[in-house]
Amino acid sequence: MKTINENDFSRVDLNLIIVLLVMFEVRSVTLAAKRLYLGQPAVSAALKRAREMFNDRLFVRTSQGMTPTPRAEQLVQQFAPLMRDLHQMIFSPMSFDPQSDNRTFRIGMSDWLEQWLMPDLLTELAVAAPNSKVKVVAADPWNAIPLMEQQQADVVVTVGDEISQDLTREKIVRAGFRTLWSPQQIAVNKLTLAQFVRFDHALVSYRGASESALDHELQRLGKTRHVRYVTPHFSSLPVLLKQLPLFATVPQGLISSWRARYNLQAAPVPVNMPDYELSLLWHNAQHDDPAQRWLRDRLRALLVEKAR
Structure with a gap:
């Protein structure tokens, strides 16, 4: 493909191309002027400039009107x-x-949000947007901002301020x-502070910390807990709880399905x-994109419904 030389366009006027197309259709300066809501002198002047731009007569006056040249036809x-x-x-x-549209939506979220939201979202999209695809991008509160600044996702569901x-x-x-x-x-049966x-305890920490806000509150009360297991993933916790005497403190969105599935x-x-x-986070450059606005509407409604 030949490289475009931007300087070549400095002498190009798209209005002259419009005059060329209309003249070709009506074959008359008078009729072209009426079609374009211009005076005849203005159309004649535009035709003169078009002839200079294309280095061709373009139209020749005959008994049949303004007849296009082969160059004009081309x-x-x-x-x-x-x-x-x-x-x-x-x-x-x-x-x-x-x-009908085929879009791939890139949604950033952590693993617990994926467990909580995606089954319902995919079920909805299967009916509402059957040709769309979803790609989940791993996003935690620590990397959500840089991930979205680099536009590596269309929207992120995250916590934080x-x-x-x-x-x-x-x-x-x-x-x-x-x-x-x-x-x-x-x-x-009834959980007390002493118990x-x-x-x-098992603790989820995206950066490997062995303490959380919960531990700070315990310290304020003069208590401590022993964190035996630290992981960046929520998905491993139910199996661990089934096999070991551990407590795990998790977002309430996970409670219903984990209780039913793992007893x-x-x-x-x-x-x-x-x-x-929970927030939706998106890049300002994508704010008015219709597909992404539609996706954010779906996520917004789903978050409100699931949090009830």
Whole structure:
């Protein structure tokens, strides 16, 4: 493909191409002027400039009107589809038809959010957007901002308050934590603080820390817990709880499915724990994209429904 020389376009006027196309259709300066809502002198002047630009007479006056030259016929044949495409690109707004369009949505989230949200979201998309695909991008509260600044995802579902001038954060819902354990491993019916600190704990930490806000609250009360296992993944916890006498304090969104699937027991955390707030995070450059607005609407509604 020949490289485009931008300087070649400095003498090109698209209005002259419009005059060429209309003249080719009506074969008359007078009729072209009426079609273009211009005076005859203006069309004659434009035709003169077009002749200079293409170095060809373009139209010759005959008894049949303004007859195009072979060069004019060639130009019209080449320009007509290009101008139709250009008109469509300029004047047709971006749109998204979820029933027919084929889009791959990149959604950033951590593993617990994927467990919590994706089965319902995929079920909805199978009907509402049957040709769309979803790619989950691993995102935790620590890497959500740089990930979105680099536009490695279309939207991130995350917690936290960090902001960036390049991004929009929309806070959607608040929710809390619950403590889980296996009744076969820990014979506790009503969880007390004494029982909570008596047994070992599993902790999810995206950066490998052995303490969390929960430990700081315990320290304020003069208590400590023993964290036996630290992992960046929530998905390993249910199996561990089934096999070991461990407590795990997790987002409440996981409680219902884990209790049903793994026969676990749950209770409120026996110390004050701040709620987490789930947000949608997206790049400002993608704010008005119809497909991504549609996706954010679906995620927003799903988060509200699931957090009830």
